Amino acid sequence: MSTNRPSTPRNPPIVLVPACSKMLGHHPFQAAGQKYLDAVRLAGCLPLVVPAAQPEEVDALLALADGVFLTGSVSNTHPRHFGEEVHDASLPLDEARDAWTLPVVREVLRRGMPLFAICRGLQETNVALGGSLYQAVQEQPGFMDHRARDEDPVDVQYGPVHAVRVLPGGVLHAVLGLDDIQVNSLHGQGIRRLADGLRAEALAPDGLIEAFSVPQSSGFSLCVQWHPEWQASANPVSRKLLTAFGRACQAWRAGHHRHEDDDLAPET
Template sequence: MSTHHPSTPRNLPVVLVPACSKMLGHHPFQAAGQKYLDAVRLGGCLPLVVPAAQPDDVNALLSLADGVFLTGSVSNTHPRHFGEDVHDTSLPLDEARDAWTLPLVREVLRRGMPLFGICRGLQETNVALGGTLYQAVQEQPGLMDHRSRDEDPVDVQYGPVHPVHVQRGGVLERVLGLGDLQVNSLHGQGIRRLADGLRAEALAPDGLVEAFSVPQSSGFSLCVQWHPEWRADENPASRKLLTAFGRACQAWRAAHHRNEDDDLAPET
């Protein structure tokens, strides 16, 4: 006889975390920031870092997963994916990540699997679905400079900088309630045109879209431009967001992997 033990690591929802391409010395590496992995765990899930994959690998990878967590990164989504040339060649790109996360996003949402995106994750989701980006938000008339300063201490870079106004009737309102939320701001790119079918969930004071959801997907979906993963355990709003994502992943696992969990449970 076997029993179900939802608290054991083998029965936690598995969340795919795409890695970024990094050069360490003379050698290429695939890496994911520790703060993102900690955030996934804070939501009650087990992070699985996935190195650069091929688009053909997407279905096989998703068969292992109960959700997808798209991290922020120093790299930008290549502008050729929204019909533009590179504006500033000094800024890093990650075409290996683009190559498989863009089709990954589309398949995750088609399935209704939970999706959470942060900063670059918001931008690549918008691009994957046909939206466009400002490559340099700070150069646009009427928009603020949303970048952090490299010379500032990291606590200042990730400290609250401006409010975002939560829009009525969406995912953020259900999770956090209405009103303003103080967020950090560390991005140079931003949403120019929201992809068709996406719903703006929060706006910065200058009108820039800072969060959106995907109403046509049957599952939980939320992408935010700020960094809720930073010291998330100390931030009530961040904890609520990660918990909501984690519960959605748990529901997906219960609906799709129930028999697997029973087979893996220890005998009693």
């Protein structure tokens, strides 16, 4: 049966996609959005959805992987991880995801494994490395409201909302070759203090950091606040971002899993 989803090449890089905790009825589930999995496939990689991992499982999971893809989510990173109380108790949290993604971010970057992070993923990466967040950007003087309206159709929510200025000399500018791009905007939290050692890659018109990289990591790293996974196959900017991530994952696989690929090669 045919689908419109991207196909995955033979022996592709494996990319870990952390799941989010969800309650469906009376039962807890671990889930990942289909659009993120499709984006990983568009990058030429195989997504592996990982439920809330235990500390003793992390090394085994990373040994399987060639990259990590941190998704967006309706949930927020718990503010206790940057020394604050919860500002709005009506907003969802996901402490099960926090418990393993925050230390995993640090380990992935220490190893130089490719990392691509979207929205919540950008926020949790900044927090994992010692940065902090605004819990409600729209309440901060001088900042715009970066949230989408729930009453709008989904294609309007994920449509272009504002420009971001791509800063010269960074990863994002090298990948895109553009000085500014139009992005969607669906977030309430945002970066207050960028963690030490991180490099701002793009700014919103109000000055909010919309992308950053991790120069001290030896591998590819890029974290963006917008949602490039939305209809990515039809978006040239999204395709460039995912292609860059996919190539980095392929390079990691070639350097770390070459013998496994040789074992899987057909006999001649």
